[in-house]
Amino acid sequence: MEPFRRVAGRALPLDRSDVDTDQIVPAEHLKRVERTGFEQSLFAAWRRDPDFVLNRPEHRDAPILIAGPNFGCGSSREHAVWALQQAGFRAVISPRFADIFRSNCLKAGLLPVELPAEAVRRLLDAVMADPDTRVVVDLHAQRVRGAGMEASFEVDPAARRRLLEGLDEIAITLSHEEAIAAYEAGRPEWLPGLAVSGAARVPGGGSPVRGARTSEGSTAPGRTR
Numbered sequence: 001m002e003p004f005r006r007v008a009g010r011a012l013p014l015d016r017s018d019v020d021t022d023q024i025v026p027a028e029h030l031k032r033v034e035r036t037g038f039e040q041s042l043f044a045a046w047r048r049d050p051d052f053v054l055n056r057p058e059h060r061d062a063p064i065l066i067a068g069p070n071f072g073c074g075s076s077r078e079h080a081v082w083a084l085q086q087a088g089f090r091a092v093i094s095p096r097f098a099d100i101f102r103s104n105c106l107k108a109g110l111l112p113v114e115l116p117a118e119a120v121r122r123l124l125d126a127v128m129a130d131p132d133t134r135v136v137v138d139l140h141a142q143r144v145r146g147a148g149m150e151a152s153f154e155v156d157p158a159a160r161r162r163l164l165e166g167l168d169e170i171a172i173t174l175s176h177e178e179a180i181a182a183y184e185a186g187r188p189e190w191l192p193g194l195a196v197s198g199a200a201r202v203p204g205g206g207s208p209v210r211g212a213r214t215s216e217g218s219t220a221p222g223r224t225r
Contacts, residue, residue, distance in 0.1 A: 001109045003166030007090040008136040011064040011146070012053060013127040019067055020074030021101065025083045038079055039086035054087075058131035065092045066123050066135075072101025072112075081108045091137045093144065095120050106159040107169060113137055113144060119151045139163060 029041035046052045053059055065084065071094040072080065081104045084092065092110065095117040105112045115123075126133045126147030135146035139160065144151050155163075162172065173180075 001162075001166045001168045001171070004090065004109060004111055004163040005140050006136065006138045007063050007111075008134060009064065010059065010062040010131060011066050011093075011123065011127045011133070011135045012059045012062040012089075013124045014053060014065060014067040015124050015128070017068035018070045018073055021072060021077035021080040022074055024072070024080040025077060030077075030079055035082060036086065038083035039088075041079075042083040042087045056131075061088060063088060063090045064135050064137060065089045066120060066127060067092060067094045068120075068124075069095040069117065071097050072105075073098040076100045076104070078104050078108070081105050081110050085110050093120060093123065093135075093137070106156070106163070109163065109166075109168070111137065111139060111155075111163060113153045115144060115151050115153055119144070119149060122147050122149055 023045065024043065025038060025041045026044050029038070029044060032038070043052070043054055047054055049055070071092065080101065085108065090111065091113055092105070093113045093115060095115065097105075097112045097114060102112045123133075123135065123144075123146055127135070133147055135144070137144050139155070142153055142155060142160075144153060162168070167175070
């Protein structure tokens with residue numbers, strides 16, 4: 001996962017409330033086996049309108065999306081986050097996010113920035129009036145600047161650390177690989193092991209036989225034959 005510290009540039013104003021995940025990525029676009037290519041599905045129904053904001057050249061390549069309240073509501077859909085990222089967005093600003101959508105964003109490396117409604121309204125108005133308005137989202141300082149204003153935002157400390165260091169949940173687990181290997185090496189041989197160097201495992205991956213003797217001489221519980 002790419003580290004996130006700060007993003008600055010133009011913003012795309014999506015002045016709509018209650019944008020749900022089916023509007024972000026319609027269900028008929030979820031049949032892809034690959035995890036890539038979802039940028040073509042982003043707001044697919046709305047993009048049929050030539051005047052939709054995402055179709056306007058003045059907002060092309062904006063790395064920040066500004067939306068109305070309750071963004072990302074509806075069903076849990078990781079594809080919605082992937083589509084936003086693959087379309088080039090690094091941060092989304094809204095007065096309120098659906099909880100599951102916010103969680104999916106933080107796990108994938110897309111920063112959800114929750115600001116007071118008044119601050120979001122000021123940013124939306126400024127960007128709609130002047131598409132070249134520069135907006136800065138600073139995760140390290142937890143501040144947003146733009147349209148002559150500055151506002152702070154909160155983010156879970158653990159999620160903030162993962163974003164700043166570019167660590168997803170798998171990377172966090174692998175950072176403890178030595179401790180995991182040491183723990184597995186000390187487990188009784190009859191217990192199933194993990195695929196970690198030095199881990200004890202049952203030959204063939206089968207279950208132990210009740211009454212079998214471990215290397216320590218104790219009786220191992222298990223199924224009978």
